[in-house]
Amino acid sequence: xxxxxxxVMLLGAVVAGLACVLLGFLLRAAGVATPWVLAALTWSxxxxxxxxxxxxxxxxxxxxxxxxxxxxxxxxGGPAPEGxxxxxxxxxxxxxxxxVPAGFLLAIATVRRGRAWLALPGLALLVGYxxxxxxxxxxxxxxxxxxxxxxxxxxATGALIGFGAGVLVAAVLGLGAxxxxx
Numbered sequence: 001x002x003x004x005x006x007x008v009m010l011l012g013a014v015v016a017g018l019a020c021v022l023l024g025f026l027l028r029a030a031g032v033a034t035p036w037v038l039a040a041l042t043w044s045x046x047x048x049x050x051x052x053x054x055x056x057x058x059x060x061x062x063x064x065x066x067x068x069x070x071x072x073x074x075x076x077g078g079p080a081p082e083g084x085x086x087x088x089x090x091x092x093x094x095x096x097x098x099x100v101p102a103g104f105l106l107a108i109a110t111v112r113r114g115r116a117w118l119a120l121p122g123l124a125l126l127v128g129y130x131x132x133x134x135x136x137x138x139x140x141x142x143x144x145x146x147x148x149x150x151x152x153x154x155x156a157t158g159a160l161i162g163f164g165a166g167v168l169v170a171a172v173l174g175l176g177a178x179x180x181x182x
Contacts, residue, residue, distance in 0.1 A: 004055030016046040034112050041105040048098055052133045072138055072147035092154050099158030102126055107166025112175045130155035
């Protein structure tokens with residue numbers, strides 16, 4: 001049975017979205033500050049996992065040991081092709097764009113909750129999440145994905161861009177350390 005492709009990713013995103021709506025209600029009922037931002041951040045992280053770990057075209061089948069990648073590529077620019085299976089732009093653009101929402105939501109959550117000191121560990125966790133995904137791609141060669149340091153750099157860049165945009169939006173909207181339930 002082949003499992004993968006854009007349809008599986010989209011179905012997973014919808015199911016995760018419904019679960020995160022429930023999470024938002026539960027967090028709100030528990031009195032947690034910014035429950036919807038935290039639920040959206042959770043959804044963003046799940047979608048990142050789906051897009052990066054679900055096989056792009058279904059299960060590729062058996063991959064011979066001599067063809068399997070044995071180490072992550074440290075060749076910046078990496079083995080990835082310029083085009084990607086869902087967007088006409090390059091894979092590097094997608095890798096960057098994929099982490100922008102998580103960085104944005106992290107900024108809103110930390111600034112709004114008055115916990116800006118969590119921003120740096122939060123960004124480090126996003127970079128760690130990217131590195132973990134690359135490690136999983138290396139270990140599970142059946143995913144037919146390439147482990148590449150370029151992806152981690154691009155993901156970190158997206159998280160930083162999103163974080164910067166989130167800080168700007170928080171400043172413009174005057175969110176500051178105000179804690180409200182919405």
